[in-house]
Amino acid sequence: MNAAQLSTDNKNVIRPHWINRFLEGWSIYKKSILGKIGMVLLAVFALMAISSFIPPKINPMYEPMSGVDPYISKATGPSMRHWLGTDFIGRDLFSQLLVGARIAFLVGISAAFMSVFLGTAIGMIAGYAGKFTDTLLMRLADIIMVMPSLLVLLMLSALFSKLSIWFIVLFIALFRWPGVSRVIRSQTLSLKHRPFIEAARVAGASHLRIIFRHIMPNVLPLSFLYMTFQVTSAIIIEAALAFLGFGDPSTVSWGMMLQWVWKTGHMFKAPYWLLPPGICISLITLSFYMLGRAMDEVLDPRLRKEGENY
Amino acid sequence: MVNNSEAILKLHYIFKKYKTRGTFFGPQSKDVIALNSISLKILKGEIFGLVGESGSGKTTVGRLIVKLEKPEKGEIYLDGQEILSLRGDQLKGFRRRVQMIFQDPYQSLNPQLSVLDAVSEPLIIHKIGNNHTIEEITRKTISSVGLSPPDDFINRYPHQLSGGQRQRVAIARAMILKPEIVVADEPTSMLDASISAQIFNILLQMREASNITFLFITHSLAAARYLCDRIAVIYKGNLMEIGPAEEILHNPKHPYTQALIDALPKLDLSSSKKYYNSLRKEERIVKENAGCPFFSRCNVSDETKCGQNIPPMKELGKSHSAACFYA
């Protein structure tokens, strides 16, 4: 298509489809107050995660894990030197909090991504294949869904004594896909008999082509939505594990900070130590949740108007 | 044009039933007989009309022909070849020859694919042409269905098209492989009258240009008259009457066909009287459906004869037959 033709086309025709969809979605998103609050909060946390690299550069004593203030060996309150105070051996709480944000994003997003990936793939396969495959995969999903994941994890960590953060991420993903796959499966089932899928079959399309070309683009927005909710639960699970003492001892997460507060008996003595990670966990899960709610509104089919008949 | 040509498609005593699952408030699960021993021949190059009320099994016939559905009994032949057993490459070859246009243009296009992607997909599936020729052929097909200039349309998405334009895209997608048979399932029932006429004329042009055989499914006898060479009327999955279009419309023999013609609202206000009066005022209560499917609503029927026996197809003249004892 040459430039002259392009300019005669009307504006929304020449932009690629996905950009249009995005802009359209964004205009709905913008109207949601929840969505805006969520975005702002997330931006703050992202800023925290990024700036977590700065304090150790300024002074090695701000190293969250290994850096200890040479003059302090007990929990102290906020000061100019340590904005949020120090923990029981004199480590800087503020730099720990910043790193916690990084870990939260890392765990939340990677676990959510993996579980959504698994859930989407399994859901599409189950829904499209139907019959035996469907039954098998969905029973598996049921089994995992009713399994007490925390209990299993506790047993595993008792077995292996030390769990790395990546193992925890993988574990969360393996336990969280069934919810997603159920939703994706039912979406696939409703798509499977839509005339445009049948049209592709009549044209001779293979199963793979139908799944990847026709079904996947139509379920991905939903997967994406589920990802935000998965992030929330992944962060909570990680925090709970760390708090119970089954976290990766070589990383500082907010859950880990809480565990230290508790274990060293500062629970009610050092609010400057207890509150920041607690508040951060609540706020980050809340903000992902708000993001999801706003996106839900964008994707809500009732708000979408497709073709009007008489 | 159609005279003396041979049958391209044959349906042989097709029986199809669906299992319905009972809904929570709905009836218990039971079998719905969608087609009851239907036999048809569609001739090469004709537009064959299949007319009936909703639920009569029209769409099912179409879906069986394009192999979206399998019958419980009966055979379907394309050019003498049994199609129900086709697999693999043979099936792919079959897919090239038989295409379908779906009823609802709002549902039959993938909202995520542009017009270019949607129309060219069959070419890509069947590996016809290279990148350059694919776009060339697609443009040509798009303009042949009246979307011209094609450049205005190829980058659009379904939600940027009107209902009529969507249906044209669907037609283009069905036509791009140059199929031999196209099943058009009520292609205009969701469109306005003026747009319907555009679609009808496109189908007629297609037939003129490439001698495609059409199975045109419709609920409107008037539309069938306009387009079709021959018409079959079905009722509750049973073939009631079949014959040349003008013959069916101006000399209908089956009471059901007559009732359809009576009921059609007429533009010509002077002739809007009922002509045949073949529909009973009050439906009969029929306990067991042992006889003619139209028995309960038929005015000319006889209690014992029609209520107990299924009327066979009766030859009434040159390729005109009806399933009625009184025809």
Added chain:
Amino acid sequence: MPLLEVKDLNIHYHVQGGILKAVEGISFSLEKGRSLGFVGESGCGKTTLGMALMRLLPSNGFISDGQIIFDGEDIRKKNEEEMRKVRWQKISMIFQAAMNALNPVQRVGNQIVEAITTHSPLLKKDEAFKMVKNLFQLVGIPGDRIKDYPHQYSGGMKQRAVIAMALACKPKLIIADEPTTALDVIVQDQILQEIKGLQEEFQISIIFISHDISVVANVSHEIGIMYAGELVEYGNTEEVFESPRHPYTKALLSSYPTLNGEKNMLTPIPGETPNLMNPQTGCRFFDRCPNAISSCKINPAEWVTISPTHKVLCYQCGRDCGI
């Protein structure tokens, strides 16, 4: 005095990116016991017009100008409380696709009893039930089906039940929006005969809305052809069908396949209906009209009276249609 008189009605919708002019400058009047049909393609504003007469427009729609005089009173001046007394009691509506809106978990009879008792609270339940029984007999539903659930009804019976609901309070005017669109021809014919019979029997006025010109032709005394929010031709049904004047009416008639007469080539109307967000000045049918001249694009179309009972909105017809 006519039962209903509408003068220069304009209805707009607030939509994203501006105002959509769904109905522009529509005027008509309807006598008691007569029926008036509105025909037009989808999106031309038929439902909007019907809803406005009941003052039931969706929240983003509003009547921007014009008068609706019903039974000597201005509908637009009434407050919500007064409107409630008019709706169902005096004007009732058969909504588009209403038969699919029946509550699936409630017996059909009870739904109608409920509708009656909410609008006339003085009525006792068993009296209302008796009324419903009579109504069902009137519209041709067997009495023993009153207690069935909607899914046990066929499409035609559901539509009959909806008609019964509209008749319940013996209104003076019924607005029927596409009452037969989803039905098969035979059932459609029966329902149309039913409506026609009831109308003659009770001398109700009916406004009949349909996209199907042949349906309206058979049930209404007067007919209004709508295009893109405007009424383009209006008059006695026979006159309009025998000598259509507006190019759109002519085109609509010649794009409709018929059973009788010569099997002519259908001549479809080229193009698509215009965007109502910013309709062009001049005649709205301009770019699809076969006999448009350049001044049609600039000058708004004018009403031309062809006979006391037939008028047409066309600049050209007024000049050189030989009248």
